Amino acid sequence: MVTIKDIAKAAGVSPSTVSRVISNHSRISKATTEKVKRIMEEMGYHPNLMAKSLVSKTTNALAIVLPRPAEELFQDFFFGELLRGILAHSTKAGYDMLLSAATSPNDEQETISRLVLGRRVDGVILLSARQDDPLIELLANHDFPTVLIGRTEGHDNIITVDTDNIQAAYDATLHMIKQGHTRIGFVVGEPNLTVSVDRLAGYRKAMVEAGLAINPEWIVDGEFLQQSGYRAMSFVMNIPERPTALVVIDDITAFGVLRGLNELGYQVPTDISLVSFNNIALAELASPAISSVDIGTYQLGYTASHLLVRRIQEHLTSQARNIIPHRLVVRESSIQDFHKRGN
Amino acid sequence: MVTIKDIAKAAGVSPSTVSRVISNHSRISKATTEKVKRIMEEMGYHPNLMAKSLVSKTTNALAIVLPRPAEELFQDFFFGELLRGILAHSTKAGYDMLLSAATSPNDEQETISRLVLGRRVDGVILLSARQDDPLIELLANHDFPTVLIGRTEGHDNIITVDTDNIQAAYDATLHMIKQGHTRIGFVVGEPNLTVSVDRLAGYRKAMVEAGLAINPEWIVDGEFLQQSGYRAMSFVMNIPERPTALVVIDDITAFGVLRGLNELGYQVPTDISLVSFNNIALAELASPAISSVDIGTYQLGYTASHLLVRRIQEHLTSQARNIIPHRLVVRESSIQDFHKRGN
DNA sequence: CTGAAAGCGCTTACAG
DNA sequence: CTGAAAGCGCTTACAG
Numbered sequence: 001m002v003t004i005k006d007i008a009k010a011a012g013v014s015p016s017t018v019s020r021v022i023s024n025h026s027r028i029s030k031a032t033t034e035k036v037k038r039i040m041e042e043m044g045y046h047p048n049l050m051a052k053s054l055v056s057k058t059t060n061a062l063a064i065v066l067p068r069p070a071e072e073l074f075q076d077f078f079f080g081e082l083l084r085g086i087l088a089h090s091t092k093a094g095y096d097m098l099l100s101a102a103t104s105p106n107d108e109q110e111t112i113s114r115l116v117l118g119r120r121v122d123g124v125i126l127l128s129a130r131q132d133d134p135l136i137e138l139l140a141n142h143d144f145p146t147v148l149i150g151r152t153e154g155h156d157n158i159i160t161v162d163t164d165n166i167q168a169a170y171d172a173t174l175h176m177i178k179q180g181h182t183r184i185g186f187v188v189g190e191p192n193l194t195v196s197v198d199r200l201a202g203y204r205k206a207m208v209e210a211g212l213a214i215n216p217e218w219i220v221d222g223e224f225l226q227q228s229g230y231r232a233m234s235f236v237m238n239i240p241e242r243p244t245a246l247v248v249i250d251d252i253t254a255f256g257v258l259r260g261l262n263e264l265g266y267q268v269p270t271d272i273s274l275v276s277f278n279n280i281a282l283a284e285l286a287s288p289a290i291s292s293v294d295i296g297t298y299q300l301g302y303t304a305s306h307l308l309v310r311r312i313q314e315h316l317t318s319q320a321r322n323i324i325p326h327r328l329v330v331r332e333s334s335i336q337d338f339h340k341r342g343n
Numbered sequence: 344m345v346t347i348k349d350i351a352k353a354a355g356v357s358p359s360t361v362s363r364v365i366s367n368h369s370r371i372s373k374a375t376t377e378k379v380k381r382i383m384e385e386m387g388y389h390p391n392l393m394a395k396s397l398v399s400k401t402t403n404a405l406a407i408v409l410p411r412p413a414e415e416l417f418q419d420f421f422f423g424e425l426l427r428g429i430l431a432h433s434t435k436a437g438y439d440m441l442l443s444a445a446t447s448p449n450d451e452q453e454t455i456s457r458l459v460l461g462r463r464v465d466g467v468i469l470l471s472a473r474q475d476d477p478l479i480e481l482l483a484n485h486d487f488p489t490v491l492i493g494r495t496e497g498h499d500n501i502i503t504v505d506t507d508n509i510q511a512a513y514d515a516t517l518h519m520i521k522q523g524h525t526r527i528g529f530v531v532g533e534p535n536l537t538v539s540v541d542r543l544a545g546y547r548k549a550m551v552e553a554g555l556a557i558n559p560e561w562i563v564d565g566e567f568l569q570q571s572g573y574r575a576m577s578f579v580m581n582i583p584e585r586p587t588a589l590v591v592i593d594d595i596t597a598f599g600v601l602r603g604l605n606e607l608g609y610q611v612p613t614d615i616s617l618v619s620f621n622n623i624a625l626a627e628l629a630s631p632a633i634s635s636v637d638i639g640t641y642q643l644g645y646t647a648s649h650l651l652v653r654r655i656q657e658h659l660t661s662q663a664r665n666i667i668p669h670r671l672v673v674r675e676s677s678i679q680d681f682h683k684r685g686n
Numbered sequence: 687c688t689g690a691a692a693g694c695g696c697t698t699a700c701a702g
Numbered sequence: 703c704t705g706a707a708a709g710c711g712c713t714t715a716c717a718g
Contacts, residue, residue: 001462001695003694003695003696004695004696004697005695005696013704013705014704014705014706015695015696015697015705016697016698016704016705016706016707017703017704017705019696019697019698020697020698020703020704022696023697027703027704028703028704029703029704032703032704044460046456046457046460046461047461047695047696048397048461048462048694048695048696049457049458049461049462049463050393050396050397050402050462050463050694050695050696051397051694051695051696051697051710052695052696052697053393053696053710054391054393054394054397054694054695054696054697054710054711054712055695055696055697055698055709055710056696056697056710057710059393061441064442066430079423080422080423083442087409087442087444088444091443091444091454096441096442096443096458096463097441097442097443098439098440098441098442099407099426099430099439099440099441099442100434100439100440101430101431101434111434113389114389114392115392115439117387117389118389118390118391118392119344119391119392119393120392120393120439252625255625255628255629256628258628258630259627259628259629259630259632262630282595282598282625284602285598285599285601285602286598286602286629287601287602287605287629287630289602344711346710346711346712347711347712347713348711348712356688356689357688357689357690358689358711358712358713359688359689359690359691359713359714360687360688360689362712362713362714363687363688363713363714366713370687370688371687371688372687372688375687375688390711390712391710391711391712393710393711393712394694394710394711394712394713395711395712395713396694396712397694397695397696397710397711397712397713398693398694398711398712398713398714399694399712399713400694
């Protein structure tokens with residue numbers, strides 16, 4: 001392991017000078033700079049990042065905290081796309097990303113304390129928000145640079161990047177209403193995630209504004225669906241006044257819905273229309289292709305990293321709440337004509 | 344920031360003693376241990392991980408190197424599942440994971456040098472193997488603890504965890520042959536990935552052993568497929584002696600194939616049968632459900648982390664090549680009867 | 687069972 | 703433009 005001292009000795013200068021050359025310090029003669037750089041090259045010098053961190057009190061690393069249970073999350077392309085956006089920026093900004101998963105809630109607290117209070121990272125990105133998340137509490141109390149993808153209340157030192165999920169669900173539902181549907185159902189997700197709460201609210205809002213009734217039986221449990229798409233859909237389709245359209249919490253769930261309907265012999269969109277959220281790559285490859293609200297997932301991730309780095313480097317808390325625009329991508333699953341035209 | 348010195352002072356002992364309490368050193372009196380622990384709790388002490396790393400010369404962190412272009416990889420559930428397995432183990436073993444993406448090949452070398460030679464991590468997991476990968480070269484030359492998910496040749500200090508892809512493709516092809524197919528095609532992936540090479544080889548082997556001819560036109564370019572599943576499939580289905588079955592490089596590509604066939608009005612498996620690889624969660628939710636070789640993706644990841652940690656902690660190079668067993672999961676896409684029974 | 691001292695590899699005022 | 707010195711927060715022989 002070649003150190004700064006070795007370089008200094010070989011170059012006939014002091015360690016301080018070598019250090020200054022490395023950090024492009026201004027007042028170093030060109031001659032020295034060149035000589036030192038040449039020798040570093042020759043001797044294969046690489047600065048010890050730990051030593052650097054210790055004295056600079058920065059790590060040039062960020063942590064991504066995966067929502068528990070990490071078991072499921074990767075089943076969703078959504079997180080992959082989010083990671084892609086985060087990494088695109090953080091790599092460019094010169095930050096390493098630490099991926100932190102926790103098995104239990106206690107575990108999670110401990111892991112984060114260790115990383116954050118142990119100064120292993122300079123900032124944290126939380127990938128999802130629960131109601132009254134103790135983790136957010138912890139980070140806010142320490143005023144630790146944090147960006148949450150999602151929303152939270154009552155902590156204005158936590159920067160958030162989010163979709164306007166109420167509006168997004170409103171738009172999706174309105175799309176169905178415009179297609180002439182009046183009996184529109186909603187397939188819910190995990191209830192204590194804010195995203196679930198918001199999307200359901202947007203759906204309700206659109207229905208109410210359009211003067212349409214909501215039959216509680218039209219609200220389908222997405223969790224139940226996972227166990228058996230067949231039975232869940234069988235139940236929905238046998239309600240006397242069954243919905244003719246469904247707004248589905250996310251694309252993966254929509255795949256389950258599609259599958260259940262298929263097994264029952266129903267056609268989408270002829271028998272029932274579908275729209276969902278996130279617009280993962282496969283939504284387009286489903287048969288029929290699934291209409292989905294594109295929430296700019298990559299952009300969410302990229303922006304999260306960007307805001308976090310800015311917060312760290314410039315010590316300025318930017319706007320607390322940042323919204324990434326969404327847009328509905330209409331495909332076969334919600335347009336009757338698509339099929340009839342044999343598209 | 345409360346340090347070991349602060350604790351020492353408050354507890355009326357030396358910093359050495361505090362350090363020993365933290366690391367559960369044997370010969371420390373119970374009384375001192377308890378007092379120090381209590382005070383650490385009271386004062387909210389958290390060890391500075393960077394300082395610890397500097398002196399112990401270990402980081403308790405591993406790096407995952409994402410294959411370039413990171414742009415695409417997350418589009419595949421496969422990597423998510425792999426990450427899940429890796430994290431499951433590394434978290435348990437007390438290692439943090441660093442996620443490293445590189446934009447360009449040069450960049451990649453530089454990033455890895457920085458992490459590895461800068462002692463930021465104790466080991467590296469490479470997620471995919473190319474022919475003559477310079478990264479493998481670099482890591483092998485430094486004898487740096489490395490696990491490759493895939494295979495490589497001529498570096499016996501690189502531990503590998505892999506699927507027997509030749510056998511897996513052989514099995515998948517044989518499955519088709521047993522269904523009575525004689526004209527079986529293959530949809531290839533990126534040609535310079537070893538996994539592509541191996542799966543194609545396994546397909547050829549099965550065909551040759553069964554005495555079946557391979558028409559070069561039956562080998563379909565998966566890359567071309569991405570641009571237009573429609574045109575790629577249209578080409579295949581219009582070959583005079585068109586294949587009646589396709590072995591597809593992976594599930595995502597199979598979705599593209601399915602989509603192209605659908606647009607052309609062909610039925611799977613009635614008109615053409617399909618089998619693919621990886622068995623991502625969505626394979627089961629496709630319509631029809633896709634037959635796929637389950638390669639134990641989670642297990643691949645878990646094992647990779649396990650072997651790496653063992654290599655680091657016990658300094659023993661385990662078996663260079665480790666194979667995770669695979670098994671074919673048969674679904675509708677390759678069984679005519681499935682459909683006829685209305686399953 | 688415990689402490690004083692040296693050191694891990696770097697940075698950064700301070701002085702010249 | 704450059705160097706000597708102190709220090710970041712920890713660990714670990716060495717000595718008692």
